[in-house]
Amino acid sequence: MNIEELYLKRQSTRKYSEKPVADETLEKVCRLGALAPSAKNSQPWKMFTINGEKAKKFAPCVQMFGANKWTNSCPAFIVLQLNRSKMEEKIAEKFTFADFSGNDIGLLTAYIVLAAEDMGLQTCILGIRDEKAIAEFLGEPEGTHYPLSLPRAMPKRAIPYAKRTENPSTRYSSL
């Protein structure tokens, strides 16, 4: 798929088929995602894949205030952990303008969703989450941060991609 097709095709999917996702596919998506650029090439992330039965147990970690209930039927997730060195954490705390971790995680996310789309898996970025519950689920230390999770799987039914065009509110000006 060329890049334009890929951009037009990607959209948030909240209805997935039961069809399982191969562990190798999830791993490949993560490996491609990790090619994303990051400030000072620091790659301040760690990715976790959660697949099959474990995904059902994980889903409540990304359901808060009644949101994201649809994730109960999602067969796989990729969870992004913010993983900075102590030095990077100190610098970010002292000089907030030099904290690029949000940019880095955003770029990683974009790479992941597009790689997944190209491999026939659809996604929905999840910002709503219970970080404490996620850390506990993963067996990671309390206080670690999980900026985003990405459920992924085959879509439940075909989506009319042709109707999707550029967002009309996109801010753009040509000087």
Ligand SMILES: Cc1cc2nc3c(=O)[nH]c(=O)nc-3n(C[C@H](O)[C@H](O)[C@H](O)COP(=O)(O)O)c2cc1C
């Ligand atoms: C940082 C971020 C957090 C998001 N969190 C959620 C979420 O918790 N639940 C959800 O259903 N969608 C979530 N979304 C998906 C957005 O609602 C969606 O990307 C947006 O409406 C545009 O639609 P599209 O992805 O189909 O182009 C999130 C998107 C981003 C970028």
